[in-house]
Amino acid sequence: xxxxxxxxxxxxxxxxxxxxxxxxxxxxxxxDPTFVTRKSINSDKVILVSGGGSGHEPLxxxxxxxxxxxxxxxxxxxxxxxxxxxxxxxxxxxxNKGALFVVKNYSGDVMNxxxxxxxxxxENASILVNDDAAVIDSSYTTGKRGVAGTVIVEKxxxxxxxxxxxxxxxxxxxxxVNQRCSSIGVALSSCTIPEAGxxxxxxxxxxxxxxxxxxxxxxxxxxxxxxAQSIVKDMIEAIxxxxxxxxxxxxxxxxxxxxxxxxxxxxxxxxYLIYENACEILTGxxxxxxxxxxxxxxxxxxxxxxxxxxxxxxxxxxxHWDTPVHTASLRWGI
Amino acid sequence: xxxxxxxxxxxxxxxxxxxxxxxxxxxxxxxDPTFVTRKSINSDKVILVSGGGSGHEPLxxxxxxxxxxxxxxxxxxxxxxxxxxxxxxxxxxxxNKGALFVVKNYSGDVMNxxxxxxxxxxENASILVNDDAAVIDSSYTTGKRGVAGTVIVEKxxxxxxxxxxxxxxxxxxxxxVNQRCSSIGVALSSCTIPEAGxxxxxxxxxxxxxxxxxxxxxxxxxxxxxxAQSIVKDMIEAIxxxxxxxxxxxxxxxxxxxxxxxxxxxxxxxxYLIYENACEILTGxxxxxxxxxxxxxxxxxxxxxxxxxxxxxxxxxxxHWDTPVHTASLRWGI
Numbered sequence: 172x173x174x175x176x177x178x179x180x181x182x183x184x185x186x187x188x189x190x191x192x193x194x195x196x197x198x199x200x201x202x203d204p205t206f207v208t209r210k211s212i213n214s215d216k217v218i219l220v221s222g223g224g225s226g227h228e229p230l231x232x233x234x235x236x237x238x239x240x241x242x243x244x245x246x247x248x249x250x251x252x253x254x255x256x257x258x259x260x261x262x263x264x265x266x267n268k269g270a271l272f273v274v275k276n277y278s279g280d281v282m283n284x285x286x287x288x289x290x291x292x293x294e295n296a297s298i299l300v301n302d303d304a305a306v307i308d309s310s311y312t313t314g315k316r317g318v319a320g321t322v323i324v325e326k327x328x329x330x331x332x333x334x335x336x337x338x339x340x341x342x343x344x345x346x347x348v349n350q351r352c353s354s355i356g357v358a359l360s361s362c363t364i365p366e367a368g369x370x371x372x373x374x375x376x377x378x379x380x381x382x383x384x385x386x387x388x389x390x391x392x393x394x395x396x397x398x399a400q401s402i403v404k405d406m407i408e409a410i411x412x413x414x415x416x417x418x419x420x421x422x423x424x425x426x427x428x429x430x431x432x433x434x435x436x437x438x439x440x441x442x443y444l445i446y447e448n449a450c451e452i453l454t455g456x457x458x459x460x461x462x463x464x465x466x467x468x469x470x471x472x473x474x475x476x477x478x479x480x481x482x483x484x485x486x487x488x489x490x491h492w493d494t495p496v497h498t499a500s501l502r503w504g505i
Numbered sequence: 506x507x508x509x510x511x512x513x514x515x516x517x518x519x520x521x522x523x524x525x526x527x528x529x530x531x532x533x534x535x536x537d538p539t540f541v542t543r544k545s546i547n548s549d550k551v552i553l554v555s556g557g558g559s560g561h562e563p564l565x566x567x568x569x570x571x572x573x574x575x576x577x578x579x580x581x582x583x584x585x586x587x588x589x590x591x592x593x594x595x596x597x598x599x600x601n602k603g604a605l606f607v608v609k610n611y612s613g614d615v616m617n618x619x620x621x622x623x624x625x626x627x628e629n630a631s632i633l634v635n636d637d638a639a640v641i642d643s644s645y646t647t648g649k650r651g652v653a654g655t656v657i658v659e660k661x662x663x664x665x666x667x668x669x670x671x672x673x674x675x676x677x678x679x680x681x682v683n684q685r686c687s688s689i690g691v692a693l694s695s696c697t698i699p700e701a702g703x704x705x706x707x708x709x710x711x712x713x714x715x716x717x718x719x720x721x722x723x724x725x726x727x728x729x730x731x732x733a734q735s736i737v738k739d740m741i742e743a744i745x746x747x748x749x750x751x752x753x754x755x756x757x758x759x760x761x762x763x764x765x766x767x768x769x770x771x772x773x774x775x776x777y778l779i780y781e782n783a784c785e786i787l788t789g790x791x792x793x794x795x796x797x798x799x800x801x802x803x804x805x806x807x808x809x810x811x812x813x814x815x816x817x818x819x820x821x822x823x824x825h826w827d828t829p830v831h832t833a834s835l836r837w838g839i
Contacts, residue, residue: 431527436809442523447520
């Protein structure tokens with residue numbers, strides 16, 4: 172393992188301290204228990220709290236700020252945060268209109284957010300994100316995994332909450348957006364957790380993992396590397412199949428938001444190539460990508476690989492996507 | 506080599522086409538010859554044109570837009586663009602107040618930009634960026650290399666140009682900012698050019714290249730990996746030594762802008778850890794980091810590694826840093 176680190180056990184704390192120092196006007200990192208909040212809290216809006224295992228940066232703390240999250244609870248690497256973290260985050264934000272937990276569907280996260288939801292004295296609700304089309308049931312979860320669609324849910328619900336939406340309308344919109352999102356990822360390499368010191372899984376020099384999870388969980392198949400166009404075609408087809416399974420129609424000229432998301436070790440030039448190949452394929456389906464993100468948004472430490480997420484837009488969701496956002500890793504209009 | 510690509514010879518074209526599609530309201534990619542411009546050109550401001558070998562994305566095309574560049578000329582991977590690209594870019598922008606070339610100090614870039622400067626009929630001037638503290642003279646250049654400080658030069662001069670600065674004042678400010686910037690990089694791995702198909706250099710599993718260039722050029726020394734604090738300490742010391750060599754004083758409470766820049770294969774969590782370690786060391790020098798960027802801004806394809814850039818601020822430069830910018834990869838206030 173070759174990484175910029177000191178003591179592996181201290182990696183997360185040092186990294187979060189750096190996040191805090193780099194964005195002092197925007198957010199605040201708290202320790203014992205560990206949670207991150209906006210620098211300036213508005214208790215009179217619905218308070219959005221997310222969290223999950225670390226190693227997916229900028230998810231979630233990088234999305235704290237105006238128009239998106241109010242707080243995030245980073246667990247240890249690839250490990251759920253604990254209920255005391257969520258409760259401390261909610262207590263700090265003192266929500267007068269309720270707290271909304273945005274939870275990726277992994278068994279540990281689901282259980283710990285449920286415990287926090289039961290134990291906190293504040294009104295609350297949860298959105299479960301499960302946008303990964305790859306597999307049903309996996310190493311860390313029952314049902315479908317939550318992956319990069321989470322960024323879209325957090326942006327859209329964050330916008331509604333910022334603009335006065337109440338708890339119920341935020342939950343409903345979040346569930347709708349999750350339903351309209353579908354993702355699939357491909358790994359070219361494994362990833363290495365600092366405390367483990369060795370790759371999470373082995374993969375041959377000419378192999379890829381199609382449908383990989385963001386912790387290196389197995390996907391649909393291990394196969395030979397092939398041209399990007401061919402890989403991306405299968406990715407788009409898997410997503411479209413997933414939409415069909417959810418009874419979501421894709422009539423001609425449907426407007427889409429597309430995220431081409433790097434897993435941490437893949438350069439931007441390759442992500443734009445994937446974007447290009449994906450657009451060509453979607454044009455064949457007569458679907459229109461009208462909004463997009465290309466970059467590292469939901470990573471798996473240093474994994475080489477990428478995922479594609481499509482979200483079926485409507486005017487309401489598109490408008491909320493376009494509202495100003497000011498976070499460490501997503502910013503526009505402000 | 507495992508990459509998302511189809512034909513290696515077509516890699517750049519497909520990647521640029523993806524950039525174009527992903528940012529249709531912002532920029533426009535032209536081919537034969539290859540250059541990228543803003544979608545909407547204002548010929549009545551100083552026109553900022555940069556460029557260089559590809560493989561450093563988002564540099565330079567990712568910094569085209571309001572408040573920063575007007576055009577960029579991407580060469581082949583790690584290869585200078587040709588004078589016809591710069592001339593076509595200038596012709597397209599029809600500068601009424603002159604064109605300003607922002608050139609990183611590599612022999613090929615310098616030569617080709619000089620040729621374009623001589624051959625174009627438009628008034629023009631150049632800024633040479635050479636912020637790399639690592640070595641004097643290297644594989645691709647005489648003198649010091651231009652690296653991530655280029656982002657700062659492009660932002661600051663871009664702001665002045667956007668706000669009506671004339672050609673001379675833009676050149677003067679660019680030279681001043683370049684002088685006030687110093688950078689140094691460390692590689693944990695090599696990088697792989699798609700058309701080469703194999704790593705640019707070999708490096709042992711327990712070795713780092715201290716002072717590496719953004720094309721994998723040798724730095725100051727090959728050495729054993731050690732704790733990040735120790736590496737970062739040497740990086741900061743090299744930068745401070747470089748400032749001394751430029752007769753730049755660093756009195757107590759000097760305000761700094763710091764970029765912790767990933768080379769493409771290093772995850773954000775490690776970059777924030779470097780940021781944290783760097784801040785601790787700078788506090789020891791009684792220097793204040795008041796502005797920062799942490800992320801992949803000047804990359805070396807898929808190289809694992811990072812660089813630190815410090816820029817000595819003054820009120821004028823700080824104000825220009827803070828003005829609105831709207832590009833694919835740097836955006837705030839707009």
